Amino acid sequence: MNKRDMLLEVGLEEMPARFVTESMNQLGKKVEEFLQEQKVSFEGVKLYSTPRRLAVLVEGAAEAQEDIEEEAKGPAKKIALQEDGSWSKAAIGFTRGQGMTVDDIYFKEINGVEYVHVNKFIKGQPTVDLLPKLREIVIGLHFGKNMRWADNDLRYIRPIKWMVALFGSEVIPFQITNVSTGRTTKGHRFLGDSVTVEMPGDYEELLKNQFVIADPAERKKSIRQQLAQLETENKWVIPVDEDLLEEVTNLVEYPTALSGSFNSNFLELPEEVLITSMKEHQRYFPVKDKEGTLLPHFVTVRNGDSRSLDTVARGNEKVLRARLADADFFYKEDQSKEIDFFLNKLQAIVYHEKIGTLAEKVSRIRRLAAKLGELTGTAKEEKEKIDRAAEICKFDLVTQMVYEFPELQGIMGEKYARQKGEDADVARAVNEHYEPRHAGDKAPETFTGAIVSLADKLDTIVSCFAVDIIPTGSQDPYALRRQAAGIVLILEEKKWDVSLETVLQAAIDVVKADQVGEKETEALLEELVAFFKLRIKHSLQERDVRYDLIDAVLAEQIGSLPSLFAKAAVLMAHKEEAGFKEATEALSRVVNIAKKASAAGAVKEQLFENGEEKALYKEFVRVQKGLEAAETAEQQFALLASLKQPIEQYFDHTMVMAEEAAVRENRLNQMRELSVLILNFADFNKILVK
Numbered sequence: 001m002n003k004r005d006m007l008l009e010v011g012l013e014e015m016p017a018r019f020v021t022e023s024m025n026q027l028g029k030k031v032e033e034f035l036q037e038q039k040v041s042f043e044g045v046k047l048y049s050t051p052r053r054l055a056v057l058v059e060g061a062a063e064a065q066e067d068i069e070e071e072a073k074g075p076a077k078k079i080a081l082q083e084d085g086s087w088s089k090a091a092i093g094f095t096r097g098q099g100m101t102v103d104d105i106y107f108k109e110i111n112g113v114e115y116v117h118v119n120k121f122i123k124g125q126p127t128v129d130l131l132p133k134l135r136e137i138v139i140g141l142h143f144g145k146n147m148r149w150a151d152n153d154l155r156y157i158r159p160i161k162w163m164v165a166l167f168g169s170e171v172i173p174f175q176i177t178n179v180s181t182g183r184t185t186k187g188h189r190f191l192g193d194s195v196t197v198e199m200p201g202d203y204e205e206l207l208k209n210q211f212v213i214a215d216p217a218e219r220k221k222s223i224r225q226q227l228a229q230l231e232t233e234n235k236w237v238i239p240v241d242e243d244l245l246e247e248v249t250n251l252v253e254y255p256t257a258l259s260g261s262f263n264s265n266f267l268e269l270p271e272e273v274l275i276t277s278m279k280e281h282q283r284y285f286p287v288k289d290k291e292g293t294l295l296p297h298f299v300t301v302r303n304g305d306s307r308s309l310d311t312v313a314r315g316n317e318k319v320l321r322a323r324l325a326d327a328d329f330f331y332k333e334d335q336s337k338e339i340d341f342f343l344n345k346l347q348a349i350v351y352h353e354k355i356g357t358l359a360e361k362v363s364r365i366r367r368l369a370a371k372l373g374e375l376t377g378t379a380k381e382e383k384e385k386i387d388r389a390a391e392i393c394k395f396d397l398v399t400q401m402v403y404e405f406p407e408l409q410g411i412m413g414e415k416y417a418r419q420k421g422e423d424a425d426v427a428r429a430v431n432e433h434y435e436p437r438h439a440g441d442k443a444p445e446t447f448t449g450a451i452v453s454l455a456d457k458l459d460t461i462v463s464c465f466a467v468d469i470i471p472t473g474s475q476d477p478y479a480l481r482r483q484a485a486g487i488v489l490i491l492e493e494k495k496w497d498v499s500l501e502t503v504l505q506a507a508i509d510v511v512k513a514d515q516v517g518e519k520e521t522e523a524l525l526e527e528l529v530a531f532f533k534l535r536i537k538h539s540l541q542e543r544d545v546r547y548d549l550i551d552a553v554l555a556e557q558i559g560s561l562p563s564l565f566a567k568a569a570v571l572m573a574h575k576e577e578a579g580f581k582e583a584t585e586a587l588s589r590v591v592n593i594a595k596k597a598s599a600a601g602a603v604k605e606q607l608f609e610n611g612e613e614k615a616l617y618k619e620f621v622r623v624q625k626g627l628e629a630a631e632t633a634e635q636q637f638a639l640l641a642s643l644k645q646p647i648e649q650y651f652d653h654t655m656v657m658a659e660e661a662a663v664r665e666n667r668l669n670q671m672r673e674l675s676v677l678i679l680n681f682a683d684f685n686k687i688l689v690k
Helices: 017-037 089-097 127-139 200-208 216-234 242-249 264-268 271-282 309-335 339-348 358-375 380-392 400-404 411-419 424-432 447-466 480-493 500-513 521-542 547-553 561-574 580-594 611-629 633-641 644-653 661-681
Strands: 003-012 044-050 053-062 068-076 106-110 113-122 160-167 179-182 184-186 194-196 255-261 285-288 294-303 350-352
Touching: 003 017, 003 127, 003 184, 003 200, 017 044, 017 053, 017 127, 017 216, 017 242, 044 200, 044 216, 053 200, 068 089, 089 113, 127 160, 160 184, 184 200, 216 242, 216 255, 216 294, 255 309, 264 294, 264 309, 271 285, 271 294, 271 309, 271 411, 294 309, 309 400, 309 411, 339 358, 339 380, 350 358, 358 380, 358 447, 358 500, 380 424, 380 447, 400 411, 411 424, 424 447, 447 480, 447 500, 447 521, 480 521, 480 561, 500 521, 521 547, 521 561, 547 561, 561 633, 580 633, 580 644, 580 661, 611 633, 611 644, 611 661, 633 661
Parallel strands: 160 179
Antiparallel strands: 003 053, 003 160, 044 053, 068 113, 106 113, 184 194, 255 294, 285 294
16 A cells, blocks of 8 residues: 655744643644544654644555455344345345445354344545544644634634645645645744745755754754753853753754853852752753852853854843842842741731631641651650741741742741751751652651641641642642642651551641631541542552552551551562462451441350361461561561461351351351451452452
């Protein structure tokens, strides 16, 4: 079958850099899926993107769909044929629906019954006739932010300015708003011209001649090479932040790196302030020496060639100088105030109208941190540090520096706290209590920081749930899922043997004391436990724990997170071993029959009627004591697995549902007590065994 290349390019006004890569990948995926659904074979796909375009080049697309030959089954023979041997309406209707006639019918037996069948041959359509449907793909792209322009109804990331759609040398005709497809693309906004694309394979090279590097990987590689060259020429070290590099790559079509300088007096500012001013506000790369000391230089990437670089550098230096002058002013103003000045200002900042001010939130954090300290066995000296860290953890939010540079919250708080003579652990906790800040970030290292971080995150989640601010779908404005994941990480990493339900109840008590929300405590706790179970499930899935084992350890109370994660790991380690299936089935059998126990009651040994009952009870006592002393989940599992044989022998010789009521009740009580031990580890009924 003959093949052609296909090109689809959507030209736009400049897109925000953060949406470019995802939009390119989305377009490529949708085009591939479309061709696969249409049964059009192709050899490969190349993706292109710049701030002004999204493009897909499909190599070696077949000129027609694949022909399809398939067998279609119709009504049973007794329905298809009438008494006189003629075809029934059902048979005629079936063949007409398949595009065939009754002359094409044959019978085929299935499970002893003959059915009407026909062989259908569907000729593949020419690919060029299918491709105008690409219009729906372009319209159907989803973006993080859309806009509407002029009198058009289409909401899109930016106005569409041109479109190129080619199948070989042939234009694929369709229109979106007032823009029709063609073969003309646009080069660099200032350095290039419009250019005609005769064949899809010429696209990339034609754009290069017009100062557009359409391949984002090639642009990124070029930037890296230019940064390395500047390092070599100046004996610098340019730390490359990958997120910044990705953003810069999507800001330019033809990258040229250049350097500039700033007044060395600004180096008296904290390094974080300088780097944030350069990276977050100006998209500059900072420069260091071989020892890692920040230098009064920066590197930026212009969208253009190497002409007039000195002029461009001076312009960037002027902009950065103004930024750093502002930062210097804010820094000195903040230093002139005491921490109490900022704490008083928190009273005027509303965190949420239904939850209260930042000062009220800090008050709850202090009270909750004290409770958490008690739950984890904190010493008196540590309690004082925790209380002070909780008291001042939010003060830097009302400093001028953090107001101007929100990315520095916590970082500036630690620096200012140290400057004001706060204890080193307290100052560090002001910064650490925001950790983990994002997925993949670390938990706080210090005990003080971890406790205050827990208190802050718990207060946010519980108070939001109390007033019905609950994440739904993609909506999570207070990042409650991320904060819950942070709580899970901290509790697991610190190995604190405290029940999550107990921790949540402590937070609920503090929030309810401030009369936040009107929910009943029991209902609020139930919602929070369900929410955290989803976060824990996600965390276990990231560790490749099998879904049924996750369900098993989460079936009952969450309890201690370090213990829960250890149990899941033990089940994963043993799931393929000999004897695991039998042990699981034996333990599950106990749990199942224990459900028939009507009420809790003591086991009476004098009612045992056979040796197997006595043997199982003896093993129960041994395992119960062993579990109390066990230090690891591995030891706990081994103790429970050791019950397999006595359980099997018990059921081989004992009828639990005995006729005599006292005996039956006693046996159910024995099953119930044993079931409690088992379910404290996991619900083995949830485990799928082969």
